[in-house]
Amino acid sequence: MADKYKDKKALKNTAPVVTPAASEASYDDVKHDHRLYFNIVKKRYIWFALSLLLLIPGIVSLCTQGLNLGIDYKGGSMFTIQFNEKVTQADINQAMDSVGLTGSVQLTNGDMSAIVRTEALDQTKRDELLVTIQKQAGTFDMKNVQEQLVQPAIGNELKSDAIKALAVASLLILIYVSFRFRFVYAVSSVIALLHDILITLGLFSIFQWEIDAAFIAAILTIFGYSINDTVVIYDRIRENERRMKKKDSFEDMVDKSVWQTMGRSVKTVCTVLIALLAIFLLGGESTRSFSLAMIIGVFFGAYSSICIASQLVVEIKKRTSEDNKKDNPAES
Amino acid sequence: MKRGNTLKLAVTVILVAVVVFFSIQPLTNSETGIPLGLDLRGGVHLVLQAEPGKDGAAITNDDMDKARAVIEERVNGLGVSEPYIQTNYDKKRIIIELAGVADPDEAVKVLQTTAKLTFRDPQGNILMDGSLLKDAKAAVDTSNGGTDYVVQISFTSEGTTKFADITTKYLNQKIGIYLDEQKIQDPVVSVPIVDGQGQIQGYSSLEEAAQYAVMFRSGALPVSMSIVEKNQVGALLGADSLNKSLNACLIALIFIFLFMLVLYRLPGLVADFSLVVFAVIVLWALYAIGTVLTLPGIAGFVLSIGMAVDLNIIVYERIKEELRLGKSLRAAVDAGFSRAFITVFDSNITTFFAALALFLLGSSSIKGFAITLIVGIVASLFTAITFTRWVMRWIVGINPRMSKWLFGVKEVK
Numbered sequence: 001m002a003d004k005y006k007d008k009k010a011l012k013n014t015a016p017v018v019t020p021a022a023s024e025a026s027y028d029d030v031k032h033d034h035r036l037y038f039n040i041v042k043k044r045y046i047w048f049a050l051s052l053l054l055l056i057p058g059i060v061s062l063c064t065q066g067l068n069l070g071i072d073y074k075g076g077s078m079f080t081i082q083f084n085e086k087v088t089q090a091d092i093n094q095a096m097d098s099v100g101l102t103g104s105v106q107l108t109n110g111d112m113s114a115i116v117r118t119e120a121l122d123q124t125k126r127d128e129l130l131v132t133i134q135k136q137a138g139t140f141d142m143k144n145v146q147e148q149l150v151q152p153a154i155g156n157e158l159k160s161d162a163i164k165a166l167a168v169a170s171l172l173i174l175i176y177v178s179f180r181f182r183f184v185y186a187v188s189s190v191i192a193l194l195h196d197i198l199i200t201l202g203l204f205s206i207f208q209w210e211i212d213a214a215f216i217a218a219i220l221t222i223f224g225y226s227i228n229d230t231v232v233i234y235d236r237i238r239e240n241e242r243r244m245k246k247k248d249s250f251e252d253m254v255d256k257s258v259w260q261t262m263g264r265s266v267k268t269v270c271t272v273l274i275a276l277l278a279i280f281l282l283g284g285e286s287t288r289s290f291s292l293a294m295i296i297g298v299f300f301g302a303y304s305s306i307c308i309a310s311q312l313v314v315e316i317k318k319r320t321s322e323d324n325k326k327d328n329p330a331e332s
Numbered sequence: 333m334k335r336g337n338t339l340k341l342a343v344t345v346i347l348v349a350v351v352v353f354f355s356i357q358p359l360t361n362s363e364t365g366i367p368l369g370l371d372l373r374g375g376v377h378l379v380l381q382a383e384p385g386k387d388g389a390a391i392t393n394d395d396m397d398k399a400r401a402v403i404e405e406r407v408n409g410l411g412v413s414e415p416y417i418q419t420n421y422d423k424k425r426i427i428i429e430l431a432g433v434a435d436p437d438e439a440v441k442v443l444q445t446t447a448k449l450t451f452r453d454p455q456g457n458i459l460m461d462g463s464l465l466k467d468a469k470a471a472v473d474t475s476n477g478g479t480d481y482v483v484q485i486s487f488t489s490e491g492t493t494k495f496a497d498i499t500t501k502y503l504n505q506k507i508g509i510y511l512d513e514q515k516i517q518d519p520v521v522s523v524p525i526v527d528g529q530g531q532i533q534g535y536s537s538l539e540e541a542a543q544y545a546v547m548f549r550s551g552a553l554p555v556s557m558s559i560v561e562k563n564q565v566g567a568l569l570g571a572d573s574l575n576k577s578l579n580a581c582l583i584a585l586i587f588i589f590l591f592m593l594v595l596y597r598l599p600g601l602v603a604d605f606s607l608v609v610f611a612v613i614v615l616w617a618l619y620a621i622g623t624v625l626t627l628p629g630i631a632g633f634v635l636s637i638g639m640a641v642d643l644n645i646i647v648y649e650r651i652k653e654e655l656r657l658g659k660s661l662r663a664a665v666d667a668g669f670s671r672a673f674i675t676v677f678d679s680n681i682t683t684f685f686a687a688l689a690l691f692l693l694g695s696s697s698i699k700g701f702a703i704t705l706i707v708g709i710v711a712s713l714f715t716a717i718t719f720t721r722w723v724m725r726w727i728v729g730i731n732p733r734m735s736k737w738l739f740g741v742k743e744v745k
Contacts, residue, residue, distance in 0.1 A: 020586040025657060033656065072695075082569070123440070125558070141334070143435050144566030150559040154379065161693050173682050180678060214628055217698045220690050221705070224683030231682065233645060264649045267595060270643040271588050277636030278584035279631050285574040287369065287631045294635070300427035 020171075024243060027256045034259055039164050041255040041314055047307035051195060058202015062173065067205050072213040072288075075152030077121045079114075079130070080285075081145050083138040086111045091137035099128050100134070108285070117286075118150050152251045162216040169220050181234055184316050190232045192309035199295045213282055214290035222297030225272075229305040231266065235311065236261050254314050258306055269302040337729035346614055348609055360617050362562070367414065367432065368618050368702065369626035372574040374567030375431040376439055377696075380557040382424040391424050391555060399555045400426055401546040403443060405511055410439055427696075429622075434565045449548065451498065452508040454518075459498050459507075464491030466528075468548035470541035473531065481535040483545045483658065486552070492528030500524040509548065563697075563741050575628040584634050589640055596648050598738040602723050603644040605734045610708075610715040617707045629700035636708025640684070644714030646679075647672040661728050668719045676717060682708050 031037045040047075071078050092105045094112055103118030114137075126147075151156075154202065173193075173270065178186040200222060204211060236257040244253055273295065280291035359365045370377055382391045382399060400419050403426060407415045416429040433439045436491075447464025466486045473480040487495050498507065499521045519532045529745040535541040565573075589607070592600040614633065623629065651668030659667065684706065691702035 029656075036380070057386045080569070133503070140436055141566070141568075144568045145564070146351070146566060146569050147562060147564040149559060150380075151563035154561050158695055162696065165689045165693035168693065169686045172685040172689065176681060176685065213629075213695050213697060217628060217694065217701045220685070220686040222490075225639075227682040228679040230678040232675050235678060241617075259654065263652070264642075264645050267535055267591075267649075268512030271591060271641045271645070272638040274587045274591065275634045277585045278580040278587070282576055282583060283631065284573050284578035284627075286573065286576070286627055290628070290631060296580055307475065326484070 024240075025253055025260070030256050030259050031192045035261060039172075039180075043313060044311035044314065046291060046305070047311060051199075051304070051308060054199055055195065056207060061205040062202060065205060065309045066210070067201065068208040068210050070210045070212040071117065071120075071148060071150050071155070073155045073162075074209070075120050075150050075155040077118050077126065078148045079116045079145055080147075081116065081130075081133070082109070084139045087114060087138040089114075091135055092116065095133040095136040099125070099132050099292065101125075101129060108294065120149060122309050130257045141247045143249055146328070158213060165216065165220060166223075171221060171225050177227065177231075181238070183197060184320075185234050185312055186311035186312055187225055188309050188316065189234070191312055192230055193278060194222065195304050195308055196222055196297055196300045199300045200293055202294065203296055209292065210289060212286075212289050214287065215293055218293035218297065220291045221294060222301060225298055226301035226304065229268070229301050229307040232308050233261050234313075235303055241266050248269060250317055254310055258310050262306075265302055269298060273299050281316060311316040334496065334730055338484060338725040340630075341723065341726045341730070343728075345605070348612075352608060352612055355612055355616065359619055367624045368574065368724045369624045369629070369697075370431040370563070370570065371565050371568050371579075371627045371697075372427060373432050373661065374436065374437040374565050374570035375429070375433050376565075377430075377561070377563040378428045378443065379561035380426045380428065380443075380558060382426075382557055384444065385728065393421050395555045396421055396424060396426070398546055399557060401543070402511060403428065404549060405514065405592075406442055410442060412439075425560070432566065432567075436566065440559075440564065441561070448512055450510045453502060453508055454506050454508070455740050456508065460494050462548075464488050465548060466547040467489065469540055470535075471531075472538060473533070474724070476517075480533050481538050481541040481707075482531040482533050483535070483541050483548065484531045485548065486527070486530075487528040489528070492526075495528065495530070496524060496526040497683050499526075499530075499662065511547055518543065530570040573627055577627055581630060581634050585637065588637060592641060592644070595613045596644075596740050598727065598734075599644075599648050599651070599724065599740070602720055602727065603641060603648070605723065606644070606715045606720045607637065609719055610711055612639070613711045614704070614707050614742070617711065618704065621703065623700065623703050624702040626697055628697055629704045632701040632704035633708065636705055636712065639680075640708065640712035640716060641731060642718060643672075643680070643712055646676055647716065651739065652741050653662070655736055655739060661734065661736070661739070662725075665728050666723050669717070673717060676713070680709050680713060699714070 005296055025033075038187075087107070088111070089105050089107055090191060094117065096105070096116070097102060101118050101121075103116060105117075106115040107113070107114065115147045118129075126149075130145065132141065173187070174190060179191070197219060200219065203209075204215075237254055240253050240257050240260075241250075244250075276291050278296065279287055283291065333689045347643045362368075362559060372707045379584075380399075381405075382396060384391055396419050400417060405416065407428065407430065410430065411431060412430045412433050414431070416427075418427045419425075420427065428443065430439055440453070449465065451460040451462070452458050461732075464487055466482055466488050468485045471482055472485050473482045496745050498578065503521050506520050508515050508518040517532065519534070532544070535544065552683060585607075592603045592607075594600070596603065614636070618625070618629075651664050654664035654667045655661070687702045687705040689708065691699055691706065694702055
């Protein structure tokens with residue numbers, strides 16, 4: 001307490017005092033400060049078109065081939081086996097065949113390890129399969145096999161829990177955003193959020209990347225992060241809007257706000273992507289689908305905050321105010 | 333004023349260094365530090381589902397307790413240091429986590445076989461099957477004048493005849509009561525029990541008697557259990573995952589540290605410093621909550637580091653802007669922090685909500701991620717808003733006229 005007081009006193013002594021509200025950067029200052037400046041608001045139809053171009057194939061793919069659900073959701077058995085020697089896919093397939101099982105085999109680690117997926121097996125069948133693989137494909141240490149078994153019933157539970165979690169999170173976020181910001185902003189941020197989620201899901205569907213239990217964590221974190229990113233720009237728009245003079249155009253104000261927060265937007269996405277890339281490249285197999293989803297989501301989250309969420313506010317405002325003018329010309 | 337700030341700064345740096353130094357050992361100790369999940373050191377996670385018997389009778393909570401008692405007994409036999417066993421009465425499930433078990437394969441086999449209670453002679457030959465035992469319950473016997481804790485056992489009609497024969501034959505000898513191959517007790521027969529109602533004496537408390545009673549009962553009604561979920565990780569693979577994820581964590585940290593330093597110079601250094609404080613707070617908090625560190629947990633930690641610097645970035649960008657407007661360093665720093673506060677709070681609460689939903693509804697492995705993220709958000713609000721602010725004020729206080737170049741802004745004029 002005493003410190004604070006002292007600091008304030010010292011602040012008064014150091015001339016000249018600038019009161020925060022009096023000074024602000026002008027639109028031209030902001031343009032001047034960014035070497036790469038261009039008018040983002042004026043180009044908003046390009047961003048909308050670009051996003052649609054990204055969204056449509058993803059949505060089509062989601063509707064036609066859906067998502068590639070892993071055993072966490074579908075149920076099944078998955079083994080990661082580290083062999084003592086090089087193995088071939090054909091040998092393992094044959095071993096599975098001979099115990100009457102079908103499934104997929106994926107070799108990694110220079111053909112030294114294999115990921116085997118099949119239906120949910122009981123203990124006897126599982127032992128039979130592993131022994132047969134050992135006999136027909138290559139030797140390995142039983143103690144070191146990684147195994148995951150999920151009965152379909154449990155997978156369904158996980159699926160419904162995931163949907164519940166999504167519902168709870170979106171409800172909380174919606175309530176918060178509509179409480180903190182005006183309706184136009186809330187709607188735009190939610191559209192931008194859906195945009196990020198749909199692009200992520202779309203890419204996972206197009207490339208049929210497998211989805212595991214951690215994927216839902218990624219989607220929910222994107223939920224939080226996408227709004228987070230948007231809120232920072234909205235905060236600035238809100239701040240600048242209060243200072244707007246009558247002759248100032250709303251579009252220019254938004255453009256200025258977007259550029260004022262550009263440094264932060266770019267730098268933050270960089271630090272988060274550094275963290276995610278480290279997990280993706282070095283963190284091993286089990287966190288890969290999580291980090292991949294996050295990378296896509298965070299990247300498009302940053303893009304949509306600038307190019308979609310803020311631009312939708314401009315677009316909606318413009319249209320509603322034009323309508324107002326037509327209906328009620330006396331009001332400005 | 334100037335000396336006061338230098339002193340505060342120096343004391344803080346030394347204090348943090350000391351805390352970091354003395355935190356390493358207690359947090360990373362393999363016995364008492366933050367416990368590692370089975371995906372990082374090998375082990376088994378099992379979810380067992382109780383199946384209704386052939387007669388179709390519903391499974392009661394008592395059945396679940398019996399089954400759990402048997403499983404606990406077996407787990408103890410495996411010699412796992414900190415087994416985690418949980419009963420879900422709603423879904424009739426038992427969740428078992430054995431982190432660090434040497435041979436997970438063997439452990440699963442031991443756990444899955446159905447429990448069987450038997451009465452055996454002193455040589456270990458089976459005399460009678462536990463299914464003939466009708467009930468066993470703990471009680472207090474005061475008939476001898478003192479307070480004896482006993483387990484009262486009663487038999488079915490077939491069991492009554494058999495047990496009468498046995499107790500007559502083995503009078504004054506020990507009868508072994510076995511759960512599978514493990515002897516749980518061998519009381520001495522003092523009188524032949526002909527009416528199918530007996531009692532075992534010599535327990536030190538009612539709780540102890542109750543524990544044994546549960547074990548005896550479990551033999552009388554074995555619930556069949558099937559594995560509905562299994563996650564089994566070999567120790568080598570676990571160690572490999574641990575190495576990989578720690579490596580990822582380290583690389584991410586180094587790059588973020590450099591990134592901040594290059595971009596923001598002096599404040600960047602302060603951000604890196606507060607990131608160290610952030611990491612220590614998060615790790616101690618996780619330790620205090622008793623969280624088990626898992627792969628998703630580490631991912632959450634790395635991610636929260638990336639997000640924690642976001643708060644610094646928001647504040648620093650604001651300070652830069654204020655400096656460009658020609659404000660003094662002190663005024664810019666103060667304005668930067670106070671204006672950024674609302675933004676930082678607003679933006680983090682949404683991620684917090686997402687993490688909360690995950691924590692409430694996520695599967696067990698995802699909960700670890702959610703906890704680290706929640707702890708990370710709360711800790712980063714403290715370090716980025718409060719701690720960094722102190723340090724920045726002290727630094728500016730030492731020399732309010734230092735070059736703005738140190739703050740990443742071109743000197744005006």
